[in-house]
Amino acid sequence: MKLQGRPALGVVLAAALFGCGLFAPKPAWLLPPPPIYDGPVVEAGKLHRATLENGLHVIVLENHRLPRVALGVAVRRGAASDPIDRAGLATFTAEVMERGAGDRDAFAFAQAVDGIGASFDVSADWDSMSVTLSGLSWDFDRLFSLLGDATLRPRFDKAEAERARAEQIASLESQKDDPGTLAKVHFAQLLYPDHRFGRPLAGTPEAVATFDAAAARQFHRQNFVASNAILFVAGDVHADDFVSRARQVFGAWPGGEAPPLPPPPPPVVPGERRIVIVDRPELGQAQIVLGHQGIARTTPTRFSDTLMNNVLGGGGFSSRLMESVRADAGLTYSVGSSFSLRRAPGPFAVSTFTRVPESRRVIDLVLQQLEHMKQDPPSESELRDAKSETAGGFALGFETSEAIVAALVGIDVQGLPENALDTYRANIRAVTTADTAASARDRLHPEGAGIVIVGPGAALAPALQGMGPVVVEKP
Amino acid sequence: MLLPALGAGVARAASFQDPAQALQSTTLRNGLTVLTLVDRSTPVVSLQMWVKVGSKDETRYTGLAHLFEHMMFKGSLHIPPEQHAQLLERRGARVNAYTTNDVTVFHEDVTPDTLPLAIDLEAERVANLDISEKTLTSERQVVLEERRLRTEDNPEGRLLEALFALSFVAHPYRWPVIGWRSDVEAVGVEQCREFFKTFYAPNNIVLVLVGNFDADKALRHIDRVFGRLAPVAEIPRNPTKEPEQRGERRSVVVFDVHSPTVAAAWHAPAAGHPDGPALDVAGQILSSGRSSRLYRRLVYQEQQALAAQGGYWEMKEAGLFFAYASVRPDGSTDRSEALLEDEVRKLRSEPVSDEELGKAKNQLQVDLVNDLATTQALAGRIGEDFVTFGRVRSLEERLSALGAVTQADVQRVATTYLGDDKRSVVRLVSPAGAAPKAKAPERGTRSAPARRSKP
Numbered sequence: 001m002k003l004q005g006r007p008a009l010g011v012v013l014a015a016a017l018f019g020c021g022l023f024a025p026k027p028a029w030l031l032p033p034p035p036i037y038d039g040p041v042v043e044a045g046k047l048h049r050a051t052l053e054n055g056l057h058v059i060v061l062e063n064h065r066l067p068r069v070a071l072g073v074a075v076r077r078g079a080a081s082d083p084i085d086r087a088g089l090a091t092f093t094a095e096v097m098e099r100g101a102g103d104r105d106a107f108a109f110a111q112a113v114d115g116i117g118a119s120f121d122v123s124a125d126w127d128s129m130s131v132t133l134s135g136l137s138w139d140f141d142r143l144f145s146l147l148g149d150a151t152l153r154p155r156f157d158k159a160e161a162e163r164a165r166a167e168q169i170a171s172l173e174s175q176k177d178d179p180g181t182l183a184k185v186h187f188a189q190l191l192y193p194d195h196r197f198g199r200p201l202a203g204t205p206e207a208v209a210t211f212d213a214a215a216a217r218q219f220h221r222q223n224f225v226a227s228n229a230i231l232f233v234a235g236d237v238h239a240d241d242f243v244s245r246a247r248q249v250f251g252a253w254p255g256g257e258a259p260p261l262p263p264p265p266p267p268v269v270p271g272e273r274r275i276v277i278v279d280r281p282e283l284g285q286a287q288i289v290l291g292h293q294g295i296a297r298t299t300p301t302r303f304s305d306t307l308m309n310n311v312l313g314g315g316g317f318s319s320r321l322m323e324s325v326r327a328d329a330g331l332t333y334s335v336g337s338s339f340s341l342r343r344a345p346g347p348f349a350v351s352t353f354t355r356v357p358e359s360r361r362v363i364d365l366v367l368q369q370l371e372h373m374k375q376d377p378p379s380e381s382e383l384r385d386a387k388s389e390t391a392g393g394f395a396l397g398f399e400t401s402e403a404i405v406a407a408l409v410g411i412d413v414q415g416l417p418e419n420a421l422d423t424y425r426a427n428i429r430a431v432t433t434a435d436t437a438a439s440a441r442d443r444l445h446p447e448g449a450g451i452v453i454v455g456p457g458a459a460l461a462p463a464l465q466g467m468g469p470v471v472v473e474k475p
Numbered sequence: 476m477l478l479p480a481l482g483a484g485v486a487r488a489a490s491f492q493d494p495a496q497a498l499q500s501t502t503l504r505n506g507l508t509v510l511t512l513v514d515r516s517t518p519v520v521s522l523q524m525w526v527k528v529g530s531k532d533e534t535r536y537t538g539l540a541h542l543f544e545h546m547m548f549k550g551s552l553h554i555p556p557e558q559h560a561q562l563l564e565r566r567g568a569r570v571n572a573y574t575t576n577d578v579t580v581f582h583e584d585v586t587p588d589t590l591p592l593a594i595d596l597e598a599e600r601v602a603n604l605d606i607s608e609k610t611l612t613s614e615r616q617v618v619l620e621e622r623r624l625r626t627e628d629n630p631e632g633r634l635l636e637a638l639f640a641l642s643f644v645a646h647p648y649r650w651p652v653i654g655w656r657s658d659v660e661a662v663g664v665e666q667c668r669e670f671f672k673t674f675y676a677p678n679n680i681v682l683v684l685v686g687n688f689d690a691d692k693a694l695r696h697i698d699r700v701f702g703r704l705a706p707v708a709e710i711p712r713n714p715t716k717e718p719e720q721r722g723e724r725r726s727v728v729v730f731d732v733h734s735p736t737v738a739a740a741w742h743a744p745a746a747g748h749p750d751g752p753a754l755d756v757a758g759q760i761l762s763s764g765r766s767s768r769l770y771r772r773l774v775y776q777e778q779q780a781l782a783a784q785g786g787y788w789e790m791k792e793a794g795l796f797f798a799y800a801s802v803r804p805d806g807s808t809d810r811s812e813a814l815l816e817d818e819v820r821k822l823r824s825e826p827v828s829d830e831e832l833g834k835a836k837n838q839l840q841v842d843l844v845n846d847l848a849t850t851q852a853l854a855g856r857i858g859e860d861f862v863t864f865g866r867v868r869s870l871e872e873r874l875s876a877l878g879a880v881t882q883a884d885v886q887r888v889a890t891t892y893l894g895d896d897k898r899s900v901v902r903l904v905s906p907a908g909a910a911p912k913a914k915a916p917e918r919g920t921r922s923a924p925a926r927r928s929k930p
Binding site: 318 | 516517518519553554556557562564565566568569586589592594596599612614615619620621627628629700730731733763764765766771801803804805806830833834837840844847849850
C-alpha cells in the first residue's frame with residue numbers, strides 16, 4: 001500500500017526496523033471484518049443470586065480490581081404507577097427519601113454520605129424506583145447501613161416534604177428554559193393525553209402542589225415491600241458475606257404484596273397527523289420531535305424493531321437519518337430515532353433541530369425517510385451492519401460490573417427473563433430482512449405522526465401549512 | 476500502593492495497585508508519542524489521539540480547531556466522507572471527538588479485534604485528509620447548528636461565553652471553543668488546509684492506548700502507519716499572557732428564562748501549580764454533596780437556588796475559580812448573589828473545619844479511584860496529564876499532594892485568588908429581570924466546565 005504525497009523513507013525504515021519486509025500489509029478497512037466478539041457478559045463464578053425468605057431477590061457481582069463498591073435496592077414499580085392526577089408522586093417520594101432516614105435527619109444523613117466521599121441517590125424511573133450508594137469498599141459497613149436506613153426507615157419529615165415540593169415545582173418551571181426538554185414534554189402530552197405517560201416523569205406543578213409527607217410515606221409503604229424488591233451490589237465484595245449481611249439488615253423486612261401493575265396506554269390507532277407549535281419567539285433554532293406510540297420492552301418483535309430503528313436513526317453516525325439530514329444536507333448537528341422501551345408501550349420518536357427557516361424541510365425529510373423505510377426496508381447489508389453494530393457494542397456497554405448489574409436489575413423490573421443478557425446476541429443474529437421489513441411496515445406510521453416544534457410561532461406556523469391541523473401552545 | 480489516611484481522625488488506609496503503574500511510553504523517530512497500558516481484565520480497548528491544538532492556538536479565525544475536528548470525519552484519500560465513523564460503528568465501536576481550549580481529542584472504544592482498524596483509520600486521516608469545498612460547506616452548517624444548540628439558544632452556553640469573554644481580556648481563552656459565528660461562517664478551505672499542515676504533525680500528537688491488547692503488536696503497527704509521517708520543524712503558539720485584573724468586572728446577558736443565573740469567576744493558576752489541590756479542596760467544600768456550603772445555604776436553608784456550585788477549573792495556560800447559582804423562578808437573583816459572595820468571603824476570613832477538610836479529601840480520593848474504572852476514563856487521565864505536563868502523575872503523587880493540604884492552605888488560596896476586586900460577574904436574566912432597579916448588586920456563575928465541543 002503506497003501512501004500518496006509522503007516520503008517512502010519512513011516506510012523503509014519502519015520495515016527494516018521490525019524486519020517485516022517491504023510489503024506492508026493491507027489496511028484493515030480492506031480486510032473482511034473479524035467475527036463479532038461474543039465472549040460471556042459475566043465471567044464464570046462472579047455472579048451470585050439468592051432469594052431471602054421474605055421474597056427479596058439478591059444479586060451480587062464480584063469484581064476486586066479496584067476498591068470500589070456500588071449497591072442498592074430497586075423496587076418493581078415507578079412513576080408509571082402514579083395516578084394521572086398525582087403525576088410526579090414517585091419522584092417526590094424518592095426526593096423525600098433522600099432527606100433523612102433512621103436516626104439521621106437530612107443534614108446528618110448527607111454528612112454521613114459526604115464524609116466518606118460516597119454518592120447517594122434515590123430516584124424514580126417509569127418502571128422502578130431505586131436507592132443507590134457507592135463508595136470505597138473499606139467503607140462497606142457504613143454504606144450498607146445507610147442503604148438499610150434509606151430503604152426501610154426514611155423519616156418523611158414534614159418540613160423536608162415541604163422543601164422538596166417547592167423545589168420540584170421550581171425545577172419543573174425552570175425546565176421550560178430548555179427547548180429540547182420542552183419539545184419532549186409537549187410531545188408526550190400529544191401522544192398520551194389521558195395516560196400517565198403524557199405527563200413528565202417528575203409530574204406537573206399542579207399535581208406536585210398537592211403532595212405532602214403523608215403522600216410520600218404512603219407511596220413508599222405500598223411499593224417498598226421485600227417481595228417487590230431487588231437488593232444488588234457490584235464490586236469489591238464477597239458474595240457469601242454480602243448475603244449473610246443482607247439477611248441481617250433486610251431479613252425482617254415484611255414480604256408484603258406488590259401493588260398491581262398500572263394500566264397500559266390504549267393501543268395505537270393511527271389517526272390523522274397532528275402538529276403542535278410551542279411558541280418561543282426568541283429562538284433561532286427549532287427543536288423538533290415527531291412520532292407515535294411504539295413498543296414495550298417485552299414486545300416479541302423487539303429485536304427486529306430495534307434493528308430496523310438502528311438503520312433508520314438509532315445507529316450513531318451511520319443511520320439513514322444522520323446521512324440525509326446531517327451529512328448530506330448539513331441541516332442539523334444531530335438527528336436520531338428511538339423506541340422508549342418501558343414495561344408498557346412508550347413512544348417512538350425522531351428528535352432533531354435545525355435553524356428556523358429550514359424546519360419544514362427537515363420535517364419533510366424525516367417523514368420521507370420514515371416512508372422510505374416502509375417502501376424500502378433494510379437491505380441485507382444494512383441489516384448485517386446493524387447487527388454487528390448492536391451485537392459488537394453490547395460487550396462495550398458492560399465494561400464495568402455496575403453496568404452489568406444495572407442491566408440485570410433493568411431486565412427484572414421490566415419483566416424480561418433472567419437470561420435476557422445471555423440470549424441477546426443470539427436473538428439479534430436470528431433476525432432476517434423479512435423481520436425488519438415487517439417491523440418497518442407495522443411500527444412506523446408517518447401519516448399519523450404527532451409533530452411538536454419548539455420555536456417562534458409566527459415564523460413556523462405559515463411554513464407548516466398543508467401538513468395537518470396546527471395548534472400553537474405556550475411553553 | 477498504599478492509599479494514605481486522608482480523612483481526619485479516620486483510618487482509611489488500604490492497599491491496591493494503581494493500574495497506571497504499568498504505563499509504557501514510546502517515541503517514534505518523527506516525534507509521535509505512544510502511551511500504552513495493557514489491562515487484560517476488560518473487554519475493551521480505548522484508542523485516543525490527543526492533538527496538541529485547541530482554540531487557544533487559533534489566530535485569525537476563532538472556532539477553527541473545533542471546525543477542523545469535524546472535518547476529520549469528512550473523508551480522506553482512501554476513505555469517503557462519514558466512513559471513518561461508520562466503519563468503526565459497524566463493529567460496535569464508540570467513536571467521537573472533542574475540542575477544548577487546549578487540545579483536540581479523537582477517541583475510539585473498540586473490542587480488541589477492531590483495534591487494527593482504528594489505528595489504520597486514524598493514521599489514514601492524519602496522512603491523507605481531503606478537505607474539499609463541498610464537505611466544508613455542509614459541515615460548516617452542522618457546526619453552526621451545534622453553536623445554536625449549545626450557545627445561542629442555550630442559557631447556560633450564553634452565560635459561559637460571556638463569563639470567559641469578561642474574565643479574559645487578552646489571552647485566547649477569551650473566545651469560545653466553538654468560535655464566534657462570523658468566523659465560522661467566513662473560514663475557507665485554504666485556512667483549514669493551513670491549519671492541518673501546521674498542527675496535525677506527528678510531533679504534535681500523542682496516542683494513548685488502554686485496555687485489552689498486545690502492546691508489541693500495536694506499537695509495530697503504529698510505527699508502520701504513523702512512522703512515515705513527516706514532523707514539522709516548529710509549532711507556532713500565541714504568546715499573549717493575561718494581564719493582572721485590577722477591579723471587579725460585570726456584565727448582563729438578557730435571555731428569555733424562567734430561572735436566572737449568577738456566575739462569578741476569579742483568575743487562578745494554570746494546571747500543575749502547587750496551589751491546585753488546595754483550590755480543589757475549596758471547591759469541594761463549597762459544592763460537593765448535600766452537606767456542602769453552597770447547597771446548604773442557597774438551595775436548602777434560603778431556598779433561593781435550584782443548584783449552586785463552585786470549583787477550580789484548570790487549563791494549560793491559566794485557570795479560573797468559578798461559583799454560580801441557578802436561581803429558582805420564585806427566588807431572588809440579588810439575594811442569591813449576596814449569599815454566594817458571603818460564602819466565598821467566609822473561605823477567606825475563617826479556616827474551614829477539620830471535618831470539612833477530611834470530607835473534601837475523601838471525596839477527591841474517591842473521584843481519583845472512580846477515574847480508573849473504565850479504559851476511556853483512564854486513557855483520558857493519561858492523555859490529559861501527558862499533554863499538560865509532559866508526564867503522567869502517579870496516583871500516589873496526586874493523593875499525597877491532596878493529603879498535604881491544610882486548613883491554612885485553603886484559607887491562603889482563598890485570600891490569594893478569590894478577592895472581590897479580582898472577580899468577573901455575569902448575570903443571565905429574563906427581559907423583565909433586566910429592567911433597571913435601584914443599585915443591582917452582582918455575583919455568581921453557571922455550571923461546571925462544559926467547554927467541550929463534540930463533532
